[in-house]
Amino acid sequence: MNIFEKILEDPKRFRTVKIIFYISLILIALTEIAVVYVFHLGHGHFRFENLPAFGSIYGFISCVLIIVVSKFIGHHWLMKKEDYYND
């Protein structure tokens, strides 16, 4: 049994990993705000880069947009059956 099996196949450990994941997300977002607004360590090139937790918010929006828009284009236009090019 390798380390991945130990974590993934034990519901308890898997739950712990999930919780760590969510806590670290919150920490990241908070630290991102703190870096700019508490410690004043930020100097983005544009004003929007200094919005609170810009990276976190933009990352999430990007991810959702990419998935939704791409799948929409795919289903309505680009995706074809696997034998599309063979006759």
Add this chain to the structure above:
Amino acid sequence: MIEWLHPGILLIIGALLIPVLKGRVKQVYMVALPAAALIDCILMTPGTYGTVNFMGHNLTFGRVDKLSLLFSYVFSIMGVIGIVYALHVKDDSQHVTAMIYIGSALGVTFAGDFFVLFIFWEIMAISAALIVWLRRSKEAVSAGFRYLLVHAFGGVCLLGGFVIHYSQTGSIAFSSMMPFEGGIAFYLILLSFIINAAVPPFGAWLPDAYPEATVTGAVFMTAFTTKSAVYVLIRGFAGTEILIWLGAIMALYGVVYAVLENDSRRLLAYHIISQVGYMVAGVGIGTEMALNGSASHAFAHILYKGLLFMGAGAVIEMTGKRKLTELGGLYKTMPITMALYMIGGFAISAVPLFSGFVSKSMVVSAAGESHLSIILLMLTMASAGTFLHTGLKLPYYMFFGKDSGIRAKEPPKNMLIAMGMAGFLCIFIGVFPGTLYSLLPFAVDYAPYTPQHVMSTLGILGFTALGFFMLLKQLDPEPTVSVDTDWFYRKGAKGFMWLVNKPIAYIEYNIVGEAYEFLIQKPILKAAHYLRVFDTEAVDGTVNGIGRVTLAWSSVMRIIQNGQVQYYALMMAFGAFALVTWFIFW
């Protein structure tokens, strides 16, 4: 002692020895050859070498400066890694082709004029097509032909541009084309470069051909063609504004297709397009920082993309399956492959302490410094997409996800060692960016590890992961293929054949053929008929008539001319009698 040894020609000639050698000696030789090229490059000092006079022109095989050296290092390093990965392959033709391919990329790197550039450019195209063909499957042969057609077109553009440039300037030297911006030579050469850089809409050859190559061949292919194109773009087209937009669009274009893709290596191929987009955008921005960013990102990219292709290739090698819908659950039996793949995944996603973080951000920051806000947002969004696919989707469906029941073993040791080498470099560059920065063409005034940069990157990545797990159901790979601009020549060729077989054949048989019969064939036959009648009746009639008259005469004459003297005497007497009668009675 030779003054300068061309590493590319060393590889191309050295490759020919491979089939002669056997066993362990061959393996050592195969690794030593690109390693020797690497040492050769490291020992070089900037300058101009290998100048050959050819038909009144000085050809320059060795333009050695910081930029060409940087690319030559990473090309030969990747050559070593790729060959280690391919050591178990018994097919010599693949090794020889790969060496020639690496050698031609080095030839492009050191080429100081368009003539030498063109020669190596073409060798590169042909050897790459051979690498695809050497998988020896029907799909690979077709894909190789399509690859060759596209690159032959690009090569012709380069040749045309070079000839026009030469006729206008009288110089074959390959330097910045910016003074000639707007001319036809400028655009032809630019077109040939962006075809090789896989800029849409000319980039469909890449995801078409790379996944059809062999497991080991594809690893070489990821490194050289597109990145040597980035190199020549930096040389010739730094500051060409259109490249900024093309690059940013390209970065997102690859991401969109990666969402839809089911074939593991084709997904990674689309992310080559996406990553090369950053480099192309950097070339377009054209500031020292942007060009440093493009060059360093090319360096980092070759290593992590090689690693990703090696990881996906190892899975294909061990399971025989390439579609994400047929894979899953491999974390149980291939944990080392998975861990090494993830290093590449983190590097391409620009996770702090991995190589992509220190190189990609240079391009993005350069966009910021040049006040290109939309470009910066597009490139940042593409970063999220990169992590989404290469760092999350692909490993999730390949190694985790629904258990496919496949219990494949880890790949052969040499494959793991090669992946380990690439993985080590990905982390080394990320942790010690100064080493890479010291090799860049311009002095570097850039610190990647600022608190805001690190935190916003972690924010982007962390919340991309959140989005991924929330929309996991949406992302399930589907057993489909996606149409790209290769549609135009794949379906286009079919359409052309249909056009030939159906309407054109119909018109040919039923209209042109009929018309031909009515307008040409029948009148000709008729005319021939009349001519024949005329011939038999008139011409022959005359001839026969003459013949008949002659015959009749001759039969009369024969009676007279019978050769007996008494008849002749009688005739003479008769004649004399007739004359006398005529005189007396007239």
